[in-house]
Amino acid sequence: MVSSSPEVPENLSDPVALLQALIACPSVTPEEGGALDLLEAALRRLGFAVERIRFSEQGTPDVENLVATIGEGGPHLMFAGHTDVVPPGDADTWRHPPFSGVIDDGLLYGRGAVDMKGGVAAFVSAIARLRETGWPDAGRVTLLITGDEEGPGINGTDKVLGWCESRGMAFDAALVGEPTNVDRLGDMAKVGRRGSLSGTLGIFGRQGHAAYPHRAQNPMPAMLAIAQALTGSPLDQGSKGFQPSNLEIVSVDTGNRAFNVIPGRVELRFNVRFNDTWTSDSLKDELLRRIHAATPEGIRTEIGWERPAEAFFTRDERLAQTLCDAVAGVTGQRPELSTAGGSSDARFVQKYCPVIEFGLVGDTMHQVDERVPVADVETLTEIYRRFVSAVLTGGEGERAAGC
Incomplete structure (x- = not known):
């Protein structure tokens, strides 16, 4: 791959450093911008098998996507996300340059900080932490990362899922890392979309x-x-x-x-x-x-x-309970299970397996000065770590008073 992306952080269990590196990649849809290069290098270091897939369709831009898998056997959990971002607009109107990843007064600034490089970085670091503490005896995790979520949505997740199915890849459950919370981290998860x-x-x-x-x-x-x-x-x-x-x-x-x-x-x-x-x-x-x-x-x-x-509703109480346990165990708060808001790539994922969405607070996504509290990135990483552990162990991992 072309080495155009920032250097992969040495400590992959640090989601803030990884998020800063991802933000530094100007991956405005449909440009890859070095973000998938960086992510591929990080995931290979963690032991993932990584494939890059490019899809084309007449009248739409070509799009690069990434599929990476670690582990063996079941359960098989998918994390779906995207590294493409919306245009930053006039960079002079930003407090800090939109692709700088500057931390100022506990806030990390940059296009994609919330939507949704923050979720991607948190999930990768959650896997890194599980690798450090001991991977479960069985279970697989696949990351499905597209560069087309903020664009037409034609050459991204929908086609990648078909590509996975054609190769015999089946998933038991999926987590989409879109920003779902309204006011504070832990207040809302999405169990469907209009x-x-x-x-x-x-x-x-x-x-x-x-x-x-x-x-x-x-x-x-x-x-x-x-x-x-x-x-x-x-x-x-x-x-x-x-x-x-x-x-x-x-x-x-x-x-x-x-x-x-x-x-x-x-x-x-x-x-x-x-x-x-x-x-x-x-x-x-x-x-x-x-x-x-x-x-x-x-x-x-x-x-x-x-x-x-199409509208969809995830009628999988066990998956929702597992996520609620992880959120409550870290934040002490029970998330509302909601179907409000716009659409996401979960609309494609739900055709293949039960899916739930949980990510950062979405109050600044697509705005000038998009930003995320550094503490929230760390908290989300710990939630993801607990969630993945519980899914792979059949719910026998860390649990908390439920939702």
């Missing part, structure tokens, strides 16, 4: 002069009626474990800047976050029904759907 469906609706009338409306057909009144039909009545009342689905109109555009022209077309864009009352297909049917019922005669509509992701 689905997401986006639509772009074209509403077509007939362009004309604003002084002669009888010679045109204005699509704007139709747009207003359709918007009311989409949002005027609830999609559902929620379900067990999920809040009610919500549809948000995010854009309305005619492309028309003239005051004396009736537009011939208006584009309405919307996004739906939906619970397990629906599938993306059944939701599409309901939205089309509402659109067609509200569309006046003489108006034509066309719709395009983008990036549907």
